[in-house]
Amino acid sequence: MVDRRDVASWLQGPGAQRPVTDDDHPGSRLGMPRTGPGSIGGFGRRLVALVVDWTMCQLVAFLALGVTLGEGGARSFAPLAIFAVENVVLLSTLGSTFGGRLLGLRLVSLPGRRATVVQVLVRTLLLCLAVPALVWDRDARGLHDKAAGTVLIRSG
Numbered sequence: 115m116v117d118r119r120d121v122a123s124w125l126q127g128p129g130a131q132r133p134v135t136d137d138d139h140p141g142s143r144l145g146m147p148r149t150g151p152g153s154i155g156g157f158g159r160r161l162v163a164l165v166v167d168w169t170m171c172q173l174v175a176f177l178a179l180g181v182t183l184g185e186g187g188a189r190s191f192a193p194l195a196i197f198a199v200e201n202v203v204l205l206s207t208l209g210s211t212f213g214g215r216l217l218g219l220r221l222v223s224l225p226g227r228r229a230t231v232v233q234v235l236v237r238t239l240l241l242c243l244a245v246p247a248l249v250w251d252r253d254a255r256g257l258h259d260k261a262a263g264t265v266l267i268r269s270g
Contacts, residue, residue, distance in 0.1 A: 140254040144224065144265060154254050155219045155266040166213030171196040194242055201238040206231045210269070220269040229264045237262035 141147070141154040175181040175192040204211045209220045209228055221237075223229045229237070240246040240258035247256040259265055 140252065141265075141267075142253075144253055146265075146267065151268055151270050153268050155217075155268050157254065159217045159219055159268070160266060163211065163213030163217045163219055166216060167200060167211045168193070168197060170212060171200060198238050198242050201241065202231075202234055205229060205238070206234040214266070218268055218270045219266050221264055221266055224263050224265060229262070233262040233264050237264055 139148045144154075147153045171193045172183070174196050179189070179192050181189050181192045200211055205221050206229065208215070209222070214220065221229050221234070223233055237258050240261055241256075243258075246258040246261065249257045251260065253265075255265055
């Protein structure tokens, strides 16, 4: 049954992410454990993995294309393009990006199998738009993951 908490949790802010009961934790509605391998990847891990990936993309853009921080024009999108390619290639083949692998995160489809290329493409497109990734549900899944039918879990 759908109730108000499922629909409007993103309007309530970070407090909506707190469990209501002992059996209600991020991922419980998806059949995932509270902690350990297979549980929802925590915000801290995801944030650090994103920073690692973005930093690497900035470095590649600088070394390969000479793009500097604060540069304007079309070249300023080079790190974002590199980030998108990294996500599509690595998530569809290995299940995690460099940062995700470093922090023990893996992307899977909701049945628990490897995410398909189409799922990864949808997720990456929405992730690059940023806003869908900033809106979460009670399972700590961003709209980009909900739209793609994927979830970022702890791999170890």
